[in-house]
Amino acid sequence: MHLPILPTTIVGSYPQPEWLVDHEVLRAEGPPRVRMDRVWRKRGHERQAAQDEATRRAVADMEAAGLDIVTDGEQRRESYFNHFANALSGIDLDNPGTMPDRAGNLIPVPRVVGPIRREAPVEVDNARFLRGVTARPIKITVPGPFTMAQLAFDEHYGDEEKLINAYADAVNAELKDLKEVGCDVVQIDEPYMQAQPEKARKYGVAGIDRALAGIAGPTVVHMCFGYAYVVRDKPSGYSFLPELDRCCAEQISIEAAQPRLDPSILKELPSKTIMYGVLDLGDSAIETPEAVTARVRQALEHISADRLVLAPDCGMKYIPRDTAFGKLKAMTAAAQALRAELS
Numbered sequence: 001m002h003l004p005i006l007p008t009t010i011v012g013s014y015p016q017p018e019w020l021v022d023h024e025v026l027r028a029e030g031p032p033r034v035r036m037d038r039v040w041r042k043r044g045h046e047r048q049a050a051q052d053e054a055t056r057r058a059v060a061d062m063e064a065a066g067l068d069i070v071t072d073g074e075q076r077r078e079s080y081f082n083h084f085a086n087a088l089s090g091i092d093l094d095n096p097g098t099m100p101d102r103a104g105n106l107i108p109v110p111r112v113v114g115p116i117r118r119e120a121p122v123e124v125d126n127a128r129f130l131r132g133v134t135a136r137p138i139k140i141t142v143p144g145p146f147t148m149a150q151l152a153f154d155e156h157y158g159d160e161e162k163l164i165n166a167y168a169d170a171v172n173a174e175l176k177d178l179k180e181v182g183c184d185v186v187q188i189d190e191p192y193m194q195a196q197p198e199k200a201r202k203y204g205v206a207g208i209d210r211a212l213a214g215i216a217g218p219t220v221v222h223m224c225f226g227y228a229y230v231v232r233d234k235p236s237g238y239s240f241l242p243e244l245d246r247c248c249a250e251q252i253s254i255e256a257a258q259p260r261l262d263p264s265i266l267k268e269l270p271s272k273t274i275m276y277g278v279l280d281l282g283d284s285a286i287e288t289p290e291a292v293t294a295r296v297r298q299a300l301e302h303i304s305a306d307r308l309v310l311a312p313d314c315g316m317k318y319i320p321r322d323t324a325f326g327k328l329k330a331m332t333a334a335a336q337a338l339r340a341e342l343s
Contacts, residue, residue: 001137001184001218005342006296006335007068008310008328009275011222011253012080012141012187013317014058014073015324020050027318031079033109033151034096035086039078051076052129059134061325066332069137069185069309072130074317080189081143081151087122088170090114090156097153102195111153116166118173128181137184144188144221145171145207150196164203168210175215187220187253188212194223197240204240208247220275222253224314237261242268251275255313257295258282266302274303278334279312279327281319286326292334305342310335 016026025039032039042050058073077083086093096108127140145167149160157163175186188211193200212219221244238261244252245268253275256263266274278295279287292310299308310331316324 001069003068003137004335004339005305006308006310006338008332008335009067009069009139009185010062010071010073010316010328011224011275011277011311011314012071012074012139012189013077013315014061014071014075015317015319015321016073016075017054017057017321020054020075026078030101030105030107032082033079033085033107035082035093036078055126055129056133059130061321062328063134063136065325065328066336067136067328069139070130070134071139071141072126074141076126080141081147084122084142084174085110085148085151087118087120088116088167089119090116090166097155099151099153101151102192109151109153110148112156112163114156116163116170118170121177122174124174124177124181127178127183131182138182139185139187139220140178140183141187141189141222142171142174144190144193145211146196146200146204147190147192149203149207150192150199160199161203164207165210168207171211172213172215175212175219179216185218185220186215187222188249189222189224191222191224193240194238200240201243205243205247208244208249212248218251218273219249220251220253221247221249222275222314224255237265241265245269245271251309253277253311253314256299258313263299263302266299273307273309274299275309275311277313278310279331281313281315281327284319284323286323287330289330289333289337292330293337296334296338305338 021039054075055072062070092111092113097111099109101107145164148167149164193204251273255277257277257280278292
């Protein structure tokens with residue numbers, strides 16, 4: 001990839017159009033862990049055609065906003081998690097388990113009843129489609145093995161480390177195929193390392209390294225506090241973050257804008273490039289480029305510009321599309337202004 005300094009991207013998702021999904025259903029229960037077919041307004045072949053069109057429009061928005069690295073906006077997914085996690089063998093799709101989420105609410109989750117295996121590619125066709133509609137560098141995300149294990153009702157392994165390893169092997173196979181079809185950047189989403197820091201210290205880094213083993217090119221691990229529409233008051237620091245400097249991922253993606261993160265934490269990840277959240281998705285107001293620039297400058301007090309990637313905080317799919325687009329425009333304008341200064 002040939003990228004400018006302070007490249008811009010998104011974490012993964014982008015707002016899905018109202019003609020594709022029912023937003024009231026989408027927001028009613030939080031990010032689903034099992035399949036939630038009722039969120040879709042289209043059925044059968046009509047759904048695939050609508051998802052194709054939604055992906056084209058999301059990519060067009062990202063290009064018009066000036067992003068350097070684009071995604072498919074996760075237009076084909078009900079959540080970052082359930083599309084991949086429920087496509088694996090070893091899951092009883094008809095009889096989910098129940099577990100508490102990060103807020104302590106009981107939610108349905110995948111029930112593991114046999115060996116976890118990826119029998120076929122899950123996101124590869126989507127990556128191939130994305131590669132065909134843009135000339136820009138592309139990124140695809142999948143849920144990480146630690147997070148999938150924390151949100152699984154295990155009736156097969158009876159051993160958390162074995163469960164994480166099985167998920168890691170499935171993720172690894174997927175990422176290798178994603179690279180084969182031209183995916184420039186691959187990312188695993190691991191929000192539950194923040195939610196379960198003690199377990200993350202036992203299994204987190206090993207799970208990441210197993211999932212990313214043999215994967216060439218930029219690799220990213222994303223950490224967050226939960227979507228802004230669900231979590232209003234976020235802590236100003238991570239319970240599990242410096243430990244990730246030991247993992248093999250090249251980049252660590254973190255939220256910083258909404259939680260008002262103390263950017264001095266960046267000094268504790270000296271070997272990593274940081275994908276840094278500079279757009280507050282808990283605030284419906286569109287930031288000015290100057291406000292975004294100020295957030296970036298605070299980060300640059302602790303990290304060199306060549307190790308910084310600009311992004312929103314996570315959960316962009318849950319905000320209005322015009323707001324998302326405006327925020328991205330502010331971010332890319334800030335990046336351009338800072339590049340001019342740095343040059």
